[in-house]
Amino acid sequence: MDWRGWAEIVFTIALTVAVGWPLGIFMARVWAGERTWLDPVLKPVEALAYAAFGVDRSKGQNWLGYAAAALAFSAVGFVLLYLQLRFQNLLPLNPQGFDGLSPHLAFNTAVSFVSNTNWQSYAGEATMSNLSQMAGLTVHNFVSAGTGLAIAAAMARAFAADRGENLGNFWVDLTRTTLYVLLPLSIVTALVLVAAGVPQTLLANVEASTVEGAKQVISLFPTASQEAIKQWGTNGGGIFNVNSAHPFENPTPFTNLIEVVSLNALAFGTVIAFGRVAGARKEAKALIAVMVILVGVAAAAIYSAETLTPQPAMISAGISDAPSNMEGKEVRFGPAASSIWAAQTTGASNGSVNAMHGSFMPLGGGVAMFMIQLGEILPGGVGSGLYGMVVMALLAVFVAGLMVGRTPEYLGKKVEAREIKFAMLAVLILPLTILGFSSIAAVLPVALEGLLNKGPHGLSEILYAYSSAAGNNGSAFAGLTANAPWWDTTLGIAMLLGRFAYLVPVMAIAGAIAAKPKLQPTAGTLPSDSPLFVGLLIGIVLILGGLQFFPALALGPIVEHFQVLAAAR
Amino acid sequence: MLSQLRPAIVSMVFFTALLGLAYPLAVTGLAGALFPAQAGGSLIRNQAGEVVGSEWIGQTFKDAAYLHPRPSAAGKDGYDASASSGSNLGPLNEDLAARIKGDAEALRAADGPGSIPADAVTASGSGLDPHISPENAARQIARVAAARNTAPAAVAAVIAENTQGYTFGFLGRPRVNVLTANLALDARYPKAQAKAP
Numbered sequence: 001m002d003w004r005g006w007a008e009i010v011f012t013i014a015l016t017v018a019v020g021w022p023l024g025i026f027m028a029r030v031w032a033g034e035r036t037w038l039d040p041v042l043k044p045v046e047a048l049a050y051a052a053f054g055v056d057r058s059k060g061q062n063w064l065g066y067a068a069a070a071l072a073f074s075a076v077g078f079v080l081l082y083l084q085l086r087f088q089n090l091l092p093l094n095p096q097g098f099d100g101l102s103p104h105l106a107f108n109t110a111v112s113f114v115s116n117t118n119w120q121s122y123a124g125e126a127t128m129s130n131l132s133q134m135a136g137l138t139v140h141n142f143v144s145a146g147t148g149l150a151i152a153a154a155m156a157r158a159f160a161a162d163r164g165e166n167l168g169n170f171w172v173d174l175t176r177t178t179l180y181v182l183l184p185l186s187i188v189t190a191l192v193l194v195a196a197g198v199p200q201t202l203l204a205n206v207e208a209s210t211v212e213g214a215k216q217v218i219s220l221f222p223t224a225s226q227e228a229i230k231q232w233g234t235n236g237g238g239i240f241n242v243n244s245a246h247p248f249e250n251p252t253p254f255t256n257l258i259e260v261v262s263l264n265a266l267a268f269g270t271v272i273a274f275g276r277v278a279g280a281r282k283e284a285k286a287l288i289a290v291m292v293i294l295v296g297v298a299a300a301a302i303y304s305a306e307t308l309t310p311q312p313a314m315i316s317a318g319i320s321d322a323p324s325n326m327e328g329k330e331v332r333f334g335p336a337a338s339s340i341w342a343a344q345t346t347g348a349s350n351g352s353v354n355a356m357h358g359s360f361m362p363l364g365g366g367v368a369m370f371m372i373q374l375g376e377i378l379p380g381g382v383g384s385g386l387y388g389m390v391v392m393a394l395l396a397v398f399v400a401g402l403m404v405g406r407t408p409e410y411l412g413k414k415v416e417a418r419e420i421k422f423a424m425l426a427v428l429i430l431p432l433t434i435l436g437f438s439s440i441a442a443v444l445p446v447a448l449e450g451l452l453n454k455g456p457h458g459l460s461e462i463l464y465a466y467s468s469a470a471g472n473n474g475s476a477f478a479g480l481t482a483n484a485p486w487w488d489t490t491l492g493i494a495m496l497l498g499r500f501a502y503l504v505p506v507m508a509i510a511g512a513i514a515a516k517p518k519l520q521p522t523a524g525t526l527p528s529d530s531p532l533f534v535g536l537l538i539g540i541v542l543i544l545g546g547l548q549f550f551p552a553l554a555l556g557p558i559v560e561h562f563q564v565l566a567a568a569r
Numbered sequence: 570m571l572s573q574l575r576p577a578i579v580s581m582v583f584f585t586a587l588l589g590l591a592y593p594l595a596v597t598g599l600a601g602a603l604f605p606a607q608a609g610g611s612l613i614r615n616q617a618g619e620v621v622g623s624e625w626i627g628q629t630f631k632d633a634a635y636l637h638p639r640p641s642a643a644g645k646d647g648y649d650a651s652a653s654s655g656s657n658l659g660p661l662n663e664d665l666a667a668r669i670k671g672d673a674e675a676l677r678a679a680d681g682p683g684s685i686p687a688d689a690v691t692a693s694g695s696g697l698d699p700h701i702s703p704e705n706a707a708r709q710i711a712r713v714a715a716a717r718n719t720a721p722a723a724v725a726a727v728i729a730e731n732t733q734g735y736t737f738g739f740l741g742r743p744r745v746n747v748l749t750a751n752l753a754l755d756a757r758y759p760k761a762q763a764k765a766p
Binding site: 003004007008011045049052053054055068069072073075076077080123125126134135136138139142143171174175178183186187190191194195196197198199200201202203205206207208209210211212214216217218219220222224225226229240241242245246247248251252253254256257309311312313314316317318319320323324325326327328329330331332333334337353354355356358359360361362452453454455457460477478479560563564567 | 573574575576577578579580581583584585587588589590592593594595596597599600601603604607608609610611612619620621622623624625626627628629630631632635639648649650651652653654655656657658659660661662665666669670672673674684685687688690691692693694695696697698699700701702735736738739740741742744748751752755
């Protein structure tokens with residue numbers, strides 16, 4: 001632990017918000033259909049798209065229509081991706097001659113990328129053809145992010161509406177967000193990454209004859225183009241097995257900075273865009289404050305755990321001069337860059353990693369897991385983090401309203417029974433899925449076969465896997481060998497529930513909110529841009545989102561922490 | 570929902586063509602034209618033009634005359650650049666404790682009893698870490714210098730040339746590129762003469 005580490009953490013968070021802010025302002029313009037400087041190039045492409053889709057861009061949708069479009073798009077994407085992966089051996093651009101994926105792995109992977117989770121039960125360099133990486137996974141990195149952002153746009157319009165039902169057009173929001181925001185960002189980022197050392201080639205691999213005369217097969221891929229959207233779209237599915245810990249995905253501290261910033265910037269930007277469209281700029285800043293505070297605390301906690309916890313394995317080998325845990329970490333990053341990445345990637349639903357979370361000290365890995373369990377709203381996935389945070393904000397004003405006995409309001413909309421019911425439905429999906437599946441897996445022999453570590457750490461592997469899947473995060477305690485029928489299938493179901501069983505109640509909330517009259521704040525309104533509200537929202541996130549996982553965490557990382565302290569004595 | 574089927578299918582095809590083919594191929598073309606070396610994997614070739622490795626990918630070194638990399642969990646024998654992997658062992662795992670203990674004893678036998686830096690006995694996340702810490706490199710200087718029949722200061726100088734500091738003064742960690750340092754050592758102080766009987 002040193003000042004540079006703390007500086008890296010503070011600087012990274014500050015830069016992430018600073019980059020996200022103007023992006024959010026730009027995205028609000030894109031959502032509103034306004035002119036942008038990219039119009040000369042992209043307008044014709046956009047027009048061509050609508051003509052081909054058979055979509056009238058001026059025609060809005062109500063919440064049902066909007067949700068149906070989003071679900072239809074995801075369903076078609078899932079079927080096509082499943083078939084493509086299952087039969088990649090019959091398709092071109094497969095220089096390594098990889099087989100088609102097994103049914104359970106193709107199911108898991110297709111769900112994973114369609115739901116913006118990007119959980120990887122496979123090792124990319126040993127499984128996926130170039131075509132699968134590009135025309136399959138990269139595409140869904142874009143459009144699953146675009147889907148999330150579109151729904152955030154619909155949510156923003158719901159708060160702006162006054163007794164309306166028009167939430168915009170899903171196809172227009174999806175297309176414009178993808179074309180005007182995600183694609184240009186990815187092109188620029190990919191080229192910067194290549195300049196800094198990330199490969200981008202259609203060559204399968206190179207055979208090197210090493211200095212000591214051994215043979216080394218070096219896997220290469222079109223890495224940079226996938227890396228860029230993997231980060232911007234809070235996807236997280238790497239080309240390689242070890243994700244951004246791989247020196248080809250992330251060769252230097254500079255590429256690490258680009259990647260960790262692009263991982264969260266757009267999710268912060270979504271909040272800014274929401275504030276502009278919903279006419280709630282100050283309130284958006286309050287949401288950003290909540291996110292920054294909790295991500296900052298998490299990063300500090302992980303960094304402290306990784307640098308201060310005594311390591312029994314080191315002590316018993318007589319190594320006293322090594323306070324930092326370097327197992328599973330890269331020398332070029334060290335504990336600080338690994339800690340801020342872990343906090344950002346679990347606070348967002350990104351799930352890319354630059355160090356192995358399964359080898360973190362118990363509290364370091366535990367905080368990462370807890371961040372996912374808080375519901376992926378800090379700042380969460382692009383789009384999905386925003387609408388998740390709005391659900392929490394509705395619950396916060398509801399709880400505050402109960403305390404003072406007034407009908408709660410948020411952003412000029414009365415919050416009534418219908419919205420709260422849907423909000424609770426959405427919020428309960430996560431614990432139901434995570435704790436339900438985990439408790440079954442913890443006693444099922446076929447599930448336990450997949451574990452690498454025993455005892456509390458084994459339970460953490462299970463708990464982390466279902467948290468990651470249901471939270472649509474995608475990172476792992478990778479000791480778990482997940483490519484087996486039980487894990488592939490149940491994790492796939494958890495991902496589906498976490499994305500789509502959440503999305504439908506959220507759209508219902510948007511519909512209900514849009515239909516209400518827009519009220520002017522009165523003396524009795526709880527201001528939702530004040531430090532008091534920030535504190536209240538943090539409390540709701542921690543208590544409502546987090547507390548239900550505490551008993552499970554006590555049996556996993558927390559008890560393991562005390563075992564470590566005892567073993568180090 | 571059925572009325573949404575046409576846009577769903579057509580848009581999927583449209584996006585696959587644009588984002589799955591045009592985008593990566595355009596980036597590949599641009600990258601190859603602008604930064605051919607990096608785009609191709611930053612490969613390092615010997616004088617005969619054969620690839621000996623990549624600047625970013627660690628490889629195994631066992632000879633006493635070379636700097637040794639970190640332990641690796643990639644592939645069966647470590648540093649398998651087509652099977653990246655960390656150990657994923659938890660902090661209390663017995664295999665981890667046994668591995669660290671064994672590696673520490675081997676390091677003490679090879680390089681003397683001095684303190685051992687953390688990176689010398691821990692496996693990296695990727696299993697392909699091209700770097701070691703400067704402290705880890707410094708610990709190996711005496712052995713490398715003796716094997717090459719040269720002065721420790723000369724080896725230290727080569728290591729220093731292949732060391733990178735903090736980025737912008739505070740990002741990441743200082744590090745020594747094992748492959749480029751060993752190639753520089755071979756170029757300047759060939760071990761062949763040193764090892765001749």
